[in-house]
Amino acid sequence: xxxxxxxxxxxxxPSETLSLTCFVSGASINNDYWSWxxxxxxxxxxxxxxxxxxxxxxxxxxxxxxxxMSVDKSRNQFSLKLNSVTAADTxxxxxxxxxxxxxxxxxxxxxxxxxxxxxxx
Amino acid sequence: xxxxxxxASVSGSPGQSITIACTGTSSDVGGNxxxxxxxQHPGKAPKLMIHDVTNRPSGISDRFSGSKSGNTxxxxxxxxxxxxxxxxxxxxxxxxxxxxxxxxxxxxVL
Numbered sequence: 001x002x003x004x005x006x007x008x009x010x011x012x013x014p015s016e017t018l019s020l021t022c023f024v025s026g027a028s029i030n031n032d033y034w035s036w037x038x039x040x041x042x043x044x045x046x047x048x049x050x051x052x053x054x055x056x057x058x059x060x061x062x063x064x065x066x067x068x069m070s071v072d073k074s075r076n077q078f079s080l081k082l083n084s085v086t087a088a089d090t091x092x093x094x095x096x097x098x099x100x101x102x103x104x105x106x107x108x109x110x111x112x113x114x115x116x117x118x119x120x121x
Numbered sequence: 122x123x124x125x126x127x128x129a130s131v132s133g134s135p136g137q138s139i140t141i142a143c144t145g146t147s148s149d150v151g152g153n154x155x156x157x158x159x160x161q162h163p164g165k166a167p168k169l170m171i172h173d174v175t176n177r178p179s180g181i182s183d184r185f186s187g188s189k190s191g192n193t194x195x196x197x198x199x200x201x202x203x204x205x206x207x208x209x210x211x212x213x214x215x216x217x218x219x220x221x222x223x224x225x226x227x228x229x230v231l
Contacts, residue, residue: 043224043225044124044222044223044225045167045210045222047220047221058217058218060220061219094166099214099220101155101218106157106173107172107173108157108167108212111166111167111168
C-alpha cells in the first residue's frame with residue numbers, strides 16, 4: 001500500500017520561505033515522478049510542479065520563479081520550497097505520485113492527506 | 122497556462138444521472154488523451170476516478186464514466202447516490218509536459 005505523508009510548519013510569515021517534505025512508504029521514490037499540488041481556501045486545485053528521482057523537474061509557469069524541489073532518495077522523500085510567500089499562498093498542500101508519461105501513468109494515483117499552511121504575521 | 126473551465130456547481134436527485142463538462146484548448150484537453158478526473162470530499166485527499174479520458178481505476182464504480190469531444194471532456198455519474206456529493210476536478214497534461222486542473226465543480230445530491 002503506497003502512502004504519502006506531508007510534514008512541515010503550518011504557519012509561515014509573509015516574505016519568508018515555505019518548506020514541506022513528503023515521505024513515501026510502500027513504494028520506492030526511485031525512477032518515478034512526484035508532484036506537489038495545492039488547494040487555496042474556496043478555490044480549486046493548482047499543480048505546483050513535479051520532480052523525478054533523478055532531480056529533473058517541471059514547474060507551473062505562474063510559480064516557477066519562487067519554487068524549488070528536491071529529492072532525498074536515502075530517506076525516500078521529496079521536498080518543496082516556495083519563497084517570498086504572501087497570503088495568497090495560504091492553502092492545503094498535497095504531495096502525490098505522478099505524472100509519468102513514459103510509465104503510462106499520466107495521472108496522480110496516490111495522494112497524501114494534505115497539510116494546511118497559513119501565511120500570516 | 123489557464124485553468125480548465127468547469128461549472129461551479131451541479132445537482133441531481135438520487136438515481137438520476139449528471140454530467141460535468143470540462144472545457145480546455147487544443148493545447149491541453151483537445152491535444153491529448155490524458156484527461157483525468159478526481160473526487161474530493163471535504164477534508165479528504167483527492168481520489169482518482171477516471172484517467173486517460175475513459176478509464177476507471179480498479180475499485181471505482183462503473184457508475185462513473187468519462188468521454189471527450191474536441192476541447193471538452195465530460196464526467197458522467199449515473200444512478201446518483203448520496204455518497205457522490207463532493208467536489209470534482211478535471212485535469213489534463215498540457216503543452217511542455219506541464220499539468221493543469223479545472224476550477225472544480227461542487228456536486229450536490231438533492
